[in-house]
Amino acid sequence: MRTKNAQRNGSARRDFLKAILVGPALAGGLPRQVKDPEAAETQRSLPDLPEGDGPILRMQRELRRALQKPLEQRRWIMVIDLRKCVGCSACTIGCIAENRLPPGVVYRPVVEEEIGAYPHVTRRFTPRPCMQCDNPPCVPVCPVKATYKRPDGIVEINYEQCIGCRYCVTACPYSARTFDFGENYTDRTPKRQPYETSPSPEYGRSWDRTNGKSPAGNVRKCQFCIHRLNAGMLPACVTTCVGLATYFGDWNDHDSLVAELIGKPNVIRLKEEMGTQPKVYYLL
Amino acid sequence: MATDGDVVKGKESWCRRVSRRKFLRTSALLGGSALVARGAVRLLDSTSPAEAAYLVPTRDYDLARPQNIIYSVCQQCNTQCGIKVKIHNGTAVKIDGNPFSPWTMVPHLAYRTSPFKAAAVDGLLCPKGQAGIQSAYDPYRLVKVLKRAGRRGEGKWITIPFQQAIEEIVEGGFLFKHVAGEETRNIEGLRSIRALTDAKLAGEMSDDVARIWKKELTVADFKTKYKDHLHLLIDPDHPDLGPKNNQFVFMWGRLKGGRGDLVSRFVKDSFGTVNAHGHTTVCQGSLYFTGKAMSEQYLLDEKELKHKWAGGKKFYWQADTEKSEFIIFVGASPFEANYGPTNRASRISTGLADGRLKFAVLDPRLSKAAARAWKWLPIKPGTEGAMALALIRWVIENKRYDEKYLRNANKAAAQTGGESTWCNAAWLIKIDKDGRPAGFLRGSEVGLPKIKKVLSDKKSGKERPYEFDPFLVAVEGKLVPFDPYDEKNAVEGDLQVNTEIAGTRIKSAFRILWEEASSRSIEDWAEICGIKAEDIVTLAREFTSHGKKAAADIHRGVSQHTNGFYNVLAWFTLNLLIGNYDWAGGMAQASTYDPGGGKAFAAKLPDGSEIKWAQPFPVGRLGGDKAIPFGIDIIRANAKYEETTIFNGYPARRPWFPLSSDVYQEIIPSAGDAYPYPIKALFLYMGTPVYALPAGHTNIEILADVNKIPLFVTSDIVIGETSTYADYIFPDCSYLERWEFAGSHPNMVWKVQPIRQPAIAPLTETVKVFGEEMPMALEAMLLAIAEKMGLPGFGKDAFGEGKDFRRAEDLYVRMVANIAAGDKPGQEVPDADDQEVKLFLDSRKHLPRTVFDAERWERIAGTWWRKVIYVLNRGGRFDDYKDGYDGAQLKNKYGTLINLFQEKTAKTKNSMTGKAFPGVATYVPAPLDALGRPVEDEKDGYTLNLITYREVFHTKSRTAADYWLLALLPENSIIMNVRDADRLGLRDGSWVRVVSASNPEGIWDLKNGAKIPMVGKVKVIQGIRPGVVAFSLGHGHWAYGAGSAVIDGKRIAGDPRRGRGVHANAALRVDPVIENTCLSDLTGGSAVFYDTKAKLVKV
C-alpha cells in the first residue's frame, strides 16, 4: 500500500512539473488540478465504524468506501435539503469551532429571508458553504497558484503559498472566501482564551496562527473538512446539522445517498448561470 | 493545569485576567506592548514554491481519538443534550453531539457500542452547544470569592479567602462595617439562624402543627406543650410559620440531579428549613402543575388509612416527535427552544421530508417551526384555552373522539382495550347549587356499600382493614360502582350523562367538558382567538385523522398566562379525546434511570425462596439525625391558607399557591413584604431572578435593601444581573467542569440518564474542605459550611457507616453506580473491559486530582467500579433505539389514570377570592390580576400586546459570554408587523422605548443610581400577528461582563459586545394588586410573560 502511494506521489510531482514546463498553452486552459498529495494519508487503516442505521452512519460508511479509491476517482459533493433546514446555524458555528476560525472568517453562514406577506408568510434558510465549483472563478485569478482544485473536486487554499492579495475573494460569486485579519474573539477582554490559540487542523496540518502566522493574513474558505475526510469522518457541518439537512458523499459512487438525492426534480444549484458548476446541491 | 493555573492562582486575579489591552482600531499607536508581533510582517517566508503546490497532511486528526474525548452533558440551555467534548493539549477545543445520546444522534448508537468505534462518529448539536466552550473559557469568569465592598449593587468588591467567607457567613457579625451606612449592622450568621437542631423535637412540633391545621390542637395548647422551645420558632403565636431555620431561604434557577440531591440534603435534611425553591414557575410552571393535577391519583394514605388525591407528579407530556403523523404546536418552539432544537427539530424535519409528519403551529409569531408548518395560525395571545375548547367542541360534535378509550373508567377496562392509561371522562360528578361541578359522586351517596379492603403492613405483617367508597359511572342509565385501579372488573361508562339523583344534578365529566366547549359556537371561539373558523375545523379534522399518531404539543406560550393552568388543561384534554397518551406518535413522558439509589425490590419465588435486590447506594440516606423541616414556606405553596393560623379572610395579603410549588416570582417579593415572615439569609444558586422574571426589576428594590435581605449569598460563574447585589459571590465551576445528572424531557421516549462530568480542568481556585482539595464550586461551598457548622449528613459516615461525604465525588460516583445498576434486577450494564478502563484513565489525563482521582473513585464504587466506567465512558445511560417502543405504544409508559376532571383542584380555594378553582377545562380570559379582575391597560393607550420568545442562538441570561453566538445575533430587536409599523410611523431600525402601565418610564432602575432605558431597535416583519410585538430573550445585559466592576480597587471594564440589544422584562406587567410582583397564574403558579399591553415610544 505504502509503496504504491509513494509512487503515485512521485508521479504527481512529475505531472506537476510537466505542467509548468509545458507552459501556459497547456496548463492555462484546463482547470488546474493537483494530484493526490498524500493518498496514503487517507488510506491508513481507520477504526471500524459502529453498527447502526440512519443517514449519518450510512454516509460515513460510503465515505470510507470512497477513501478506498484513488483521490482522483472521488467526487465529493454536498446536498442541502432546504425543506429540512431549520435555520439554526449549528453548521455555521460547528464549522467555526472545527476549523478554529477567527472573527471575520466564516465558511458557512446561513442566509435567512422572509417570503410572502402576512398571514401567508414563511422564512427560508440557505446555508452557504463553498460550492467547490468545478469551474471555480476563484482559482485562475490567483497570482501565485495558492488556490487550486484538487482531483477530488475540493478547491484548496495553500496557506503557505497564499500572499493574501484577496483577489480570489472578489472573484467568488458566492462570497465564500473571507480574509483572516489575525484577530481573535477575546481581543479587548481581560484574557485571551485557549480555544482561540489552539492550532487549526485544516488540511490535515497544524496551523498556529499566533503572531501573524498563516493562516492569519490569508484568505480562508470551506474545504469540505479535508482533515476530517482523511480521518474517515464526515464534514463537521454535516454531522452537526440539527435538521439532518446536510448530506455529503461521493458523486462517483452511484449507490451513495447523495447520488440518490440529486436525481430528483427538486434539485437546484446556486447561481448556476455563472457557469461555476457548483458541487453543492440544494433540494427545494 | 499548565494552561491557566498560574493565572488562576495568581494573587490579584479575581477573574482570569492578565492584562487589558487598550486598543482601538483607528487609534492604536506604537507601543501596544502586548500586541507586538501579533501581525508582524515577515519579510521573507521560507516556504519553497515547489512544496507549496499542495498541502500534504502532516498530522493525525487527534480529535478523532477516543483518548481525547469525554462525553458529558450540555447545559447551554435546559435541553441537556449529550455532548462529546474534544480535548487538545488539555483544553476543550470542540464540542460535538454524543452519538450514544438520543438527543444528538438520530437514531442513536446502540449502548453497547465500543467508545473506540464511536470516537469517529459525531452527533449533532445546536449552535449554543457548540459555543459552550466560550461559556467555560470566559474571560469574565470568577475564580475567587468576592465580597461586597460598597453598597449593594454598587459594583465594588474585594476578593477574600474562601475560608474567611465561610467563617463570616456561618458566624455572622459586623461583616460590612467597611461600608458606609452598615457600620453598626450586625448580621446573623447561619449558625444562629439554624435555631432548631433537635430532629426529634422538630418531628413532634411538625406533627402538632399539622394537628393545628386540622383543628385538632389549639395554638395555646401548642405553646404550653413547647413552652421551653418557643424561642426556636419564628413566631410562637403562629407555630405554623415553623422554626427560625425557615428564615434561611435557598433558591435556585437551573438545578439538576446530583446537585439537586446535594442542595436538598443541605437545605432541608441538614439545615432544616422548608425554604428550598426552584424556578419552575418562571419557566413553564402551569404546564408542570396542570400535569401534577391531572396525574393526581386516588391513593390510600397508609398513616390515616384514608384515600386521598395525592402523588400527582410535577411533570408534563409532550408529543413523540419521532413517530407522530400530525402535531399541533401551540406556543411551543421546537426549532428554536423547547426540549429542544436538537432532538425535536431533527425528528420533525426528517418526518417532514419523508412525508411522515405534518404539523401546524399556533403562535402569534412566525417561528422557525411555523415557517415549515402546514399551517401557521397566528393566535391572539392568551386565548389558547379558547382555541382548544373550539377544537374540543368540533371533535365531540362530530364524534371524532376515541369513544372506546374515554369510556374506560378503570384500569381493567383500559387493559382490555389495550390501553395503558385511562381517564375519568365517564365518572359521575355532583353539581352543586351554583351549577359548579363539586366532586365525584360516590357509592355511599347512592346507598351502595363501601368496599372492604385490607392493608397488610410490610414490616409488622399486621393486617389493617379499611373501606373504599367506590366511584360511579352510568351505563345506559344504570349506576355502576368501580375502583379506578381494579385490574379485574372492567368498568366502562356512558360519556354524555346528565341526570338527577336524589335532587342532585349529576353529570359525567365528559358532559361537563362538552358543556364548557359548547358554551360558544365555533365562530365565537374563533372570534376570541382571532383565527378563522374554517381553520379551526380543518385543524380539528386533521387532528382526528391520524388515530393515536396525532398530538397537541404545548409549551410556554400556553402556560405563561394568568389563565395558563386552564389553557394547558384544555389542550391536554384535547389529547385525551383521541386517547393518545402512551402511544407511539402521541403524548409521552420522560423516563429516567434513578441515580438516587432508592430503588429496591423483593419478591418471593414460587419455591418459597426470596430474592432481594436494591440499588447499591441509597444516597438519600443520612447518617445522623435528618432534620424535619416544617412550617409554611415563604412562597406559601405547601399549605392551605384557610387552614393556617394566619388566615385573615379574603383576599390574603399575598396569594397562596396550594396547587404548585417553586413559585420563583414569589420568593424575593414575599421576603420583601415579610409575608408570611421576614427572612434572614438568602442563597441563590445559578439563577438570576432580576433578569429572568417578568417585572424582575421589582426584585432589585428588595435585594438592594439590606434590611429586607440581611445576608445575600450567590453561587455564580460571573457577576450577573442578580449576583451584582450579593454580599458574597462564590465562584462556581462551569458545566464543563462539574457533575450533574441531567434527567430527561417529556418528548424523549427512551429511558435515559445523561451524566454531566468534568471534561476540563476546573478554572476556579482550589480550596480545602474536610481535609480534601477541591475546586471552588457549589459543592465546596456547601460542604465547607456544613463542616464549619457541623451539620449532620456531611463528613464522616454521612451516607451511613463507612460512607463519608467529604467531597463531591463521594456523592456523584455513588449515583453513577446506581445508574449502572439500573432500576430493576437484570438491568446492570456490562463491566468495562481492560481497554475501556485504560481509555477512561487516558482520556482524563488532563484532569487534576482535585476533580479526578481514580483510586478514590474506585474505592467509593467498590465492585461497581467497572460498571461506573462503562457508564461514564458513554456520558450516561441510554436505552437502545428499539427499546423506545413497544409495538404501537411507547415502552416507557405513564400507565395510570389521567384526570379530565380534577376533584382536588375543584376543592381547593383561591386565597384571594375565596372561591374554589374550576376542576375541568374552561376558558378564563386573560389577563386577570390577583383578585381576578381584568387588567385593561389598552384603555390607557397601551395597545400593543408585548410578548417574548427565544431565538435558537441564545439562552436566557447565559449566552452573553459566547462571542460566536453574539456574532449570529449581536442584538435583538422589537419585532413587529409591517401594518403596525406603518400605523405607528416606525421603520425597520427605528429606535423605540418600551413602556407599559407598570413601567411608564420604560427603564430598569438599578437602585444604584443607574437607570437603564429599555430602548431597542424595531425590526419590521411580516411574520407576526398585527397588534403583537415581541422581543427575544438573552440581550440587553448590563452585568454579566457587559458592565464594569471594581475589584480590589481596580476597574475591570465591561465588554460592550455583551450588552447590546434590549431586555424588556421590566416592562412586563406588575400585578396591580400585589404591586411588587409580576402577574401570576394563581392556579398553576406561572409567572406571566405574554399578557402585557405596551406602547413603543420613538426615541
Place this chain on the structure above:
Amino acid sequence: MKKLLYGLWGVAFLVGLIGVGQRILYGHQLAGYGSYVVWGLWVAAYIYFIGLSAGAFLLSSLVYVFGVKRLEKIGKLSLFTALVTLFMALLSIWFDLGHMGRFWKVYTSFAWESMMAWMVWLYTAYFILLLVETWFVMKPDLVRWSSRTGFEGTLARRLTFGQSDISTAVLEKDKRTIKALATVGIPLAVAFHGGVGALFGVIGARPYWHSALFPILFLVGALASGGALLTAIVAFFWPRDGKAEHEELVALMGKITLGLLVFDFLLEWAEVSIALWGSIPSHVAGFKLMLFGPYWWVFWIVHLLLGGVVPVALLTLWPSSTSAVGTAAALIAATFMSVRLNIVIPALAVPEFEGLISAYTDARLQFYYFPTLHEWLLMMFVVTVGIALFNIGFRTLPLVQTKES
C-alpha cells in the same frame, strides 16, 4: 515658505511612519476593510498611482517615440514621474498584501491565468524598462554633471556607471535605443494599465466591474490623471526661466489634459448610463451605491465637482493662465483618487446574497467601508516617500532641460 513646506513634509512623514509601524506590528488589524469589502484605500491608491505612472509614461512617449518637439522638455520629467508613481503604487499594494514577505512568489509561480500575476510581471518589466530608459535619457546630462562638485556630481558620476562617451554617434545610438525602449514601453504601459482594468473587468462575480469598457476606461483615466499630474508639476515646479516657453508648454498640456478628461467623462457616462438603463438589480446596485450611497459625495463633490466641473471651467475660461491650468490639473490629478475609490469599493459593497450581512456578523463582515486612520497614515507615508523621491530626483538629477544643458 520652503522651511514650512519641509517642516510639513517632515511631520507628515513621521506620522506616516506610525502607519508603517502599525502595519508591521498589527498586520491588517487596524485596517477598515473586511472580508466582504475586501479591498480598500490601498488598492484604490495603487490603481491610482499606477494610472498616474502609465499616464506619465505615455506622455513621455510622445517625445521619445513620436518626437513631439513641443513636449521634449518634459520628456525626462515624465519618465521620472512615471518611475516615482510606479514605486508609490507598488509600495501601496505591497502594504496591502496579507503576507508581504511572500510577494516574490508571484515570480516563481507562473500563474498564467491570473491577471494579477500578469500585472506584476508587466510592472516588473515596465519598471526595468523605465529605469533603463530614464537612464539613457539622462545619460548625457549625467556625464555632463559628473564634473560638478558636491552631491549632484558624485551622484551623477555614480549613475553614469562608467560611461562617459557622449559623442554624437553614441547619442544617436542612445536615441535609437531610447526610441526602441519607449516603443516597447507603449504596449507595455497600455497592456499593464489596460490590464489593471482587465484585472477588475474579468471578475464575472462583480457585475459592476464586469465590463469590456474597463480596460479602456482605465487607460483613458490613466492618461487623464497622469497628464494632469505632469501638467501640474510643469506648471508649478518648472524653473522660472523662459517664461513664455513655459506658459506655452503649460497651455498645451492643459489642452491635452482637458481633452483626456472630457473623454474620460464620456466613458464614465457610458458605463453608468448603460448600467442604470439596464437596471438589472445586481448590476445597478454598485452604481446606486456610488451615486446615492453613504459616500455619494465622493462622486458628486470630489469627483464631479472638484475633479470635473471646476477644472473644466478653469481650463476653458483661462486656458493660457499657468496658475489656472496648474490648479485645474492639480485638482484633476488629486481628485482622481475618488474615481479609483469608486471603482474598487462599490463593487464590493454590494452583497452577493441578500441577507448575508446578518447571517454572521462581525466588523469584518460588513458592506460598509471607510478607511481608518491607520490606512490614511500609511497612505501618507507612501505619498511623503513619493514626494521625497520626486524632490530629490528633481533636485539632484538632470531631469529638467535647463538653459545650462
